[in-house]
Amino acid sequence: AQSVTQLGSHVSVSEGALVLLRCNYSSSVPPYLFWYVQYPNQGLQLLLKYTTGATLVKGINGFEAEFKKSETSFHLTKPSAHMSDAAEYFCAVTRIGGYSTLTFGKGTMLLVSP
Amino acid sequence: GAVVSQHPSRVICKSGTSVKIECRSLDFQATTMFWYRQFPKQSLMLMATSNEGSKATYEQGVEKDKFLINHASLTLSTLTVTSAHPEDSSFYICSARTSGAFTDTQYFGPGTRLTVL
Numbered sequence: 001a002q003s004v005t006q007l008g009s010h011v012s013v014s015e016g017a018l019v020l021l022r023c024n025y026s027s028s029v030p031p032y033l034f035w036y037v038q039y040p041n042q043g044l045q046l047l048l049k050y051t052t053g054a055t056l057v058k059g060i061n062g063f064e065a066e067f068k069k070s071e072t073s074f075h076l077t078k079p080s081a082h083m084s085d086a087a088e089y090f091c092a093v094t095r096i097g098g099y100s101t102l103t104f105g106k107g108t109m110l111l112v113s114p
Numbered sequence: 115g116a117v118v119s120q121h122p123s124r125v126i127c128k129s130g131t132s133v134k135i136e137c138r139s140l141d142f143q144a145t146t147m148f149w150y151r152q153f154p155k156q157s158l159m160l161m162a163t164s165n166e167g168s169k170a171t172y173e174q175g176v177e178k179d180k181f182l183i184n185h186a187s188l189t190l191s192t193l194t195v196t197s198a199h200p201e202d203s204s205f206y207i208c209s210a211r212t213s214g215a216f217t218d219t220q221y222f223g224p225g226t227r228l229t230v231l
Contacts, residue, residue: 034219036222041205041225041227042224042225043118043120043207043222043223043224043225044158044207044209044222045222046219046221046222049219090157090158101148101160101163102148102160102220104157104158105157106156106157107156107157
C-alpha cells in the first residue's frame with residue numbers, strides 16, 4: 001500500500017521568498033514521485049517527477065524537488081516565489097514502472113503575498 | 115505534447131437526467147485512462163481505471179451502474195453520470211497514460227464542473 005502526506009494544508013510566503021512544500025510518502029516498493037499544480041477550476045499540470053537516476057529533479061516554472069529515500073521525502077522548493085505561483089499543489093506516488101494508480105496527497109494551497 | 119481535453123468544461127443539469135463527459139488524448143494514444151472526482155478544497159479521488167477495449171475497473175464505493183465508463187478507442191473515454199442527483203455535483207477530471215516512452219506519467223484534462231439542480 002502507498003500513501004502520501006503533505007504537511008500543511010496552506011503555506012503562505014511573500015513574493016521573492018523561498019517556497020518549501022513538504023511531501024512524505026510511504027511505499028513498500030520503490031516509488032515514482034510526482035508534483036502537480038492545480039489552478040482554480042482547472043485540471044492538474046505536471047510540475048516534475050522522479051522515476052530513477054538523479055535524485056534532484058528540476059521542473060517547470062523554476063521548481064525542483066529532491067528524492068530522499070532515507071527520509072521518505074520529496075519536498076518541493078523554489079528559490080523565489082512569484083505571485084503567479086499561487087495555486088494548489090499535489091504530491092503523488094505510484095509504484096515503480098508506473099503501471100499502478102496514482103495516490104495523491106491532500107494538497108497544499110500556496111498563498112503568495114506582495 | 116501530451117495534451118488531454120475534456121468536454122464540456124461545465125454542465126448544469128436537472129436531477130434525474132444523464133450527463134456524458136468526454137475525455138480525449140489529442141496527441142498520443144492513451145491505452146489507459148483514469149477518472150477522478152474532486153470535491154471543493156479536497157484532493158482527487160480515483161473513481162475508475164479504463165483500458166481501451168475492456169471494462170473499466172471501479173474503485174471501492176463507486177457505483178458502476180451510475181458512473182458508466184466507455185473507452186472505445188485509444189484517444190477517447192467517456193464518463194456518463196446516469197440519473198444524476200445534487201450529490202453528484204462535483205469536479206470530474208480525467209487523465210490519460212500511454213504505453214510508450216512515458217508510461218510513468220498521467221496527463222490530466224482540464225476538468226468538468228457538473229452541477230445538478
